[in-house]
Amino acid sequence: MSDLLDLLVIGGGVNGAGIARDAAGRGLSVMLVEKDDLAQGTSSRSGKLVHGGLRYLEYYEFRLVREALIEREVLLASAPHIIWPMRFVLPHSPSDRPAWLVRLGLFLYDHLGGRRRLPGTRTLDLRRDPEGQPIQRRYRRGFEYSDCWVDDARLVVLNAMDAQARGASIQTRTAFIGARRENGVWIAEIADTRNGIRRTIRARALVNTAGPWVTKVIGAVQDAHSTRKVRLVKGSHIVTPKFWDGPHAYLVQNHDKRVIFINSYEGNHALIGTTDIPYDGAPEDVAISEEEIRYLLDAVNRYFKQKLRRSDVQHSFSGVRPLYDDGQGNPSAVTRDYVFDLDERDNVPLLNVFGGKITTFRKLSEHAMQKLAHVFPNMGKDWTARSYLPGGNLPQGDMPTFLEYLAERYPWLPRDLAHYYARTYGTLTIKILADAQDLPSLGQHFGGHFFEAEALYLTRREWAETVEDILQRRTKHGLHLTAAETDTFSRWFAQPRQHAA
Known part of the structure; x- marks a missing residue:
């Protein structure tokens, strides 16, 4: 024993x-x-946000929102390589929540948690400001506020x-x-x-x-x-090509008063979600339904000029949220x-x-x-x-400074690849690059930003044991590799001793 x-x-x-x-x-x-x-x-099937939960104010969850807003700043400081600020544009629909209520919610959001690092809310003229360019002309007013992105x-x-x-x-x-x-x-x-x-x-x-x-x-x-x-609630997301310019995200209100996030994802993709549906099946069997896909597409198409179709959905995922059952009938209110x-x-x-x-x-x-x-x-x-999380101790707490360091130490490293490593691993990037002298030193290239050195690092130091562990959770290479490239990596990974510790 x-x-x-x-x-x-x-x-x-x-x-x-x-x-x-x-x-x-x-x-x-x-x-x-x-x-x-x-x-x-x-934990890998979230909306990828570190946020206070603007909509929770509507259910008087002031303690939760305040704690989350405080934590947002704590986490941003502890892991600036995988958590970074994001601005959200909220087009206002007069047929839903009144503008005064939205402004009041955003005022509380700005001040409940002692915001220090993130910019505050501002009002937008969607017909003139560039953030409103992809929005249908019938929406005139909008608001922009801050939250954070996270690689969950x-x-x-x-x-x-x-x-x-x-x-x-x-x-x-x-x-x-x-x-x-x-x-x-x-x-x-x-x-x-x-x-x-x-x-x-x-x-x-x-x-x-x-x-x-x-x-x-x-x-x-x-x-x-x-x-x-515990009350199980299913939340589903879809991934489509990105259909607007700029790094900002959008938050739209649907007819049922639920809010849908539309976030820039992995550069050229959009992550859209989430749904809130009671779930009583096995958690491991959860999957998105066609009804959920249509719901999310309809929410987007209600606001944006460019209409998304079912064929635009490139990927989807669903998760089961284990919420404490407080007796609320509406899943969104739990x-x-x-x-x-x-x-x-x-x-x-x-x-x-x-x-x-x-x-x-x-x-x-x-x-x-x-x-x-x-x-x-x-x-x-x-x-x-x-305290910092591993990789979060960036020089001067600054990503540009760390990128300059990588450029000096590894002058052969392409800037886009350096940026990928820095955003994924922070100062742990050095563990992957080690004493590499050129790109061939990183081993076999599987496509995109994915090289053998990274795969070896993940299996030796981060408990990755399957192709899915690497392509879907430790990284998002699975979104960027072609079917042939994925097959090549799978065959490499299956070879004995290639990725032994």
Whole structure:
């Protein structure tokens, strides 16, 4: 039987990785188990935003919005390579929310969270300002405000990397089978999903961050009880060619009062979403429906001059949001706040986490550890608010300065490739480029910005084990490679020893 751990974290999404990192940084011994790949579930299927949640003000979620706005600035400082500011244009439709209500919401949005780094709201004349050029002429007034973009799957991986660097054990493709309390500790059984081999783990505390599977984990723990319920809501996105100029994004109000984000994505694409639909199927089987696709296309076509067709949809993805069930009938009105359920007997706790959103994962993690402080009275203090995530320690906190450094150290590196590496890996770029002297030094070129050196780095340092891990989560190369290029990479990846650690 293994040595005694302080904490066993179940689930490798953003909350699980964040808690593992926070706990390891406090000096606790930690293991995280994830039955699939990191961020394979909900955490890689978001709208890719770090935002306060403008629409949550309508449901009087002032505490959540304020916390999220504060966290937006904290995260922007901690990971400027994968999180960056984005301006959103909100065309006003007189048939929906009145202009005074929108202005009031944006005023609160600007001031609730002590905004320091991001520019504030401004009013637009959509017929004269360039941001209104793609919008239909019948929309005259608009508003522009700030939020942030995030590479959601990489955010999870970076938290796991930092947790590992601080002593945590990150076990992907490892399923939680069950647990019981015995002699003042947890006896937990886990299984390697690659080969079925089981192990027994002893831990002082369990944290259940299984997301859509949170109640399944509770059911696998002997004598575990929870009065909380989770509500599963499906959110789907579509990807189309980008159909406007400029780096800004759009937020439009649909007829049903829901808002749809239309974001610039991977340079020449647009990411459009999301839907909010009650879901009662298996989370791993979630998929977009034709009705959802039509809903999103109709929302865009209501505002933009250029009409999108079904044939413009190049890619789609769906995720299941494990929201805390607060009894609201409307899925859009269900709180995005997080709730803890502490099941503790004989000083042996199981902490179940319900709900949450990417923007507040760090604060959620901090609060989770505070909930367990009585179990670990000697653990370190709160620390993550003032720390960088791996790769985020850019020189002078500035991306242009880091790009200048790369140009000096690697004068042969094309500027667009340097920008890709810097935006994806930050200062970890040096781990990929190492002592390379020219492009051939990076190994086989698979297409676009994708070279062998990056694939090797991802398998050796970021737990990537499949083609999908690399092309869809660690990177977005899958959107840019042709079918033939993807096949070439798949054949390379299948060769033995090519990507062994």
